[in-house]
Amino acid sequence: MSNPTYTVIFYLFAAITVCSAAFVVFTRNVIYSAFSLLFTFFGVAALYVFLSADFIAVTQVVVYVGGILVLLLFGVMFTNSIMQGQKSEVLHIIPGTLLLVGMIGAMLYTFYTTHGWMPSETTLQGSIVERIGFETMSRYVLPFEMVSILLLAALIGAAFLARFDKSSK
Amino acid sequence: MGNSLNAWSEALAGFYLFGLPLGLVIIAAIPLVFIALYSLTYGVYGERKISAFMQDRLGPMEVGKWGILQTIADILKLLQKEDIVPTSADKFLFVVGPGILFVGSFLAFAVLPFSPAFIGASLNVGLFYAIGIVAIEVVGILAAGWGSNNKWSLYGAVRSVAQIVSYEIPAAIALLCGAMMAGTLDMQKITMLQSGTYGFAHFYLFHSPIAWLPFLIYFIASLAEVNRAPFDIPEAESELVAGYFTEYSGMKFAVIFLAEYGSMFMVSAIISIVFLGGWNSPLPNLGAIALNDWTTGPVWGAFWIISKGFFFIFVQMWLRWTLPRLRVDQLMYLCWKVLTPFAFVSFVLTAIWEIYIP
Numbered sequence: 001m002s003n004p005t006y007t008v009i010f011y012l013f014a015a016i017t018v019c020s021a022a023f024v025v026f027t028r029n030v031i032y033s034a035f036s037l038l039f040t041f042f043g044v045a046a047l048y049v050f051l052s053a054d055f056i057a058v059t060q061v062v063v064y065v066g067g068i069l070v071l072l073l074f075g076v077m078f079t080n081s082i083m084q085g086q087k088s089e090v091l092h093i094i095p096g097t098l099l100l101v102g103m104i105g106a107m108l109y110t111f112y113t114t115h116g117w118m119p120s121e122t123t124l125q126g127s128i129v130e131r132i133g134f135e136t137m138s139r140y141v142l143p144f145e146m147v148s149i150l151l152l153a154a155l156i157g158a159a160f161l162a163r164f165d166k167s168s169k
Numbered sequence: 170m171g172n173s174l175n176a177w178s179e180a181l182a183g184f185y186l187f188g189l190p191l192g193l194v195i196i197a198a199i200p201l202v203f204i205a206l207y208s209l210t211y212g213v214y215g216e217r218k219i220s221a222f223m224q225d226r227l228g229p230m231e232v233g234k235w236g237i238l239q240t241i242a243d244i245l246k247l248l249q250k251e252d253i254v255p256t257s258a259d260k261f262l263f264v265v266g267p268g269i270l271f272v273g274s275f276l277a278f279a280v281l282p283f284s285p286a287f288i289g290a291s292l293n294v295g296l297f298y299a300i301g302i303v304a305i306e307v308v309g310i311l312a313a314g315w316g317s318n319n320k321w322s323l324y325g326a327v328r329s330v331a332q333i334v335s336y337e338i339p340a341a342i343a344l345l346c347g348a349m350m351a352g353t354l355d356m357q358k359i360t361m362l363q364s365g366t367y368g369f370a371h372f373y374l375f376h377s378p379i380a381w382l383p384f385l386i387y388f389i390a391s392l393a394e395v396n397r398a399p400f401d402i403p404e405a406e407s408e409l410v411a412g413y414f415t416e417y418s419g420m421k422f423a424v425i426f427l428a429e430y431g432s433m434f435m436v437s438a439i440i441s442i443v444f445l446g447g448w449n450s451p452l453p454n455l456g457a458i459a460l461n462d463w464t465t466g467p468v469w470g471a472f473w474i475i476s477k478g479f480f481f482i483f484v485q486m487w488l489r490w491t492l493p494r495l496r497v498d499q500l501m502y503l504c505w506k507v508l509t510p511f512a513f514v515s516f517v518l519t520a521i522w523e524i525y526i527p
Contacts, residue, residue: 005190005193031259031262031315032261032262035262035265035308035312038269038305038308042305054292054293054294054298055294055297058294058297058298058301058302059301061301061302061304061305062297062301062304065304065305065307065308066301066303066304066307066334066337067304069304069308070304070307070308070311070330070334073308073311074327074330077311077315077323077327128293128294129293129294129297129354
């Protein structure tokens with residue numbers, strides 16, 4: 001990571017992530033907020049790549065951009081009177097800033113005192129996908145199956161709720 | 170061949186000019202130039218000629234001999250057109266939409282091995298990346314459809330997104346069958362595992378008796394993912410004018426079309442890589458006539474993958490003039506009640522074949 005090219009690209013993606021996340025919060029237009037999330041998710045995926053977590057980066061794009069963001073956009077678009085500013089005019093700048101600074105400071109302090117900023121000694125070797133598949137199917141097989149049952153139940157529930165009701169026709 | 174793998178792209182990646190990584194930019198520019206050239210020649214001119222011949226017409230004949238210069242004329246016309254943004258459109262999203270759309274279709278080219286010696290990024294999650302990155306295209310379509318502030322555009326965008334998101338599921342499961350046969354998600358490795366002296370007999374399409382099923386499912390699903398006929402209901406010209414790009418003109422329209430041709434080549438290249446051996450030569454060695462050895466190498470590899478891709482694009486154009494358009498409910502029926510169950514069946518059968526029959 002000492003290569004200056006990587007450093008420049010890293011700061012580029014970090015800037016994209018932070019700026020778009022700030023835009024999501026500060027813009028008054030809900031649609032812009034939702035579209036700006038695309039860049040946030042994309043930037044976070046790029047940051048995962050810098051941590052050698054390619055698989056998680058791609059999963060981030062698939063799940064958050066392909067699933068959650070599209071659902072969010074549909075939800076926002078099908079809401080009535082979306083074009084008028086939906087955000088409240090009431091602003092509590094001073095308590096908000098205090099809360100924000102306090103929380104971030106507390107988190108950073110905890111992180112700093114408990115973990116320390118240690119660069120990882122070992123670099124990842126070989127295919128991460130194989131490791132993930134192996135661990136999922138051996139050590140973490142019970143949580144994996146439980147999550148799949150939970151998702152299946154959610155899917156069936158969603159299909160049942162969205163079903164065309166014959167009796168009310 | 171092992172030591173020459175990715176030789177070109179690695180040489181380019183190490184190329185610096187004045188301390189700037191110019192080689193990395195060139196690697197990214199090569200697929201871009203390729204998309205532009207192929208859309209110009211084969212995409213626009215080829216599609217017009219092919220559709221004309223299918224309908225027993227002549228197609229463009231006026232500009233140049235056999236109308237060869239027709240595309241150049243079209244491009245000049247598009248460049249000169251006034252850049253119209255409708256007054257009631259959401260200006261920002263209207264302008265950004267085609268850009269996101271094109272970036273989404275272009276990003277997958279990073280992991281396509283164009284030759285044994287050239288690949289943008291030899292990721293170990295290449296195939297997963299290629300099917301996942303389409304999600305960005307979806308957001309671009311929504312931005313274009315919403316930004317146009319036109320009900321036909323919004324209908325087209327919503328239809329297109331529903332279609333792409335649904336057909337991603339059978340497409341991904343079908344490709345998973347190919348990944349199971351290879352045991353890796355690296356596109357370059359998937360291709361290398363299909364090379365051998367018998368040419369086409371090593372391709373995964375002929376690997377197991379069930380392999381034709383995921384191949385067919387992915388081909389059908391990929392047609393829907395790139396909004397081609399018979400799944401072109403997002404732009405259904407008889408109902409929705411032109412779908413999500415109704416309001417676009419000039420260069421923005423050209424960018425949307427470039428994105429469409431880019432995705433067409435992308436899905437054709439993915440199906441060729443996973444099931445038809447990518448850059449491997451399909452010709453077998455016949456005794457002393459070593460056809461396979463003669464037609465293997467970095468340049469031949471580029472030739473084979475591009476011709477395989479072009480063949481599937483030809484099939485896509487052929488189907489466009491053969492099959493009528495589906496209705497929305499038929500589209501969803503086909504996806505959820507036909508393709509997805511058959512994809513699961515082929516998944517289980519491929520798994521059994523891979524585990525018990527070596």
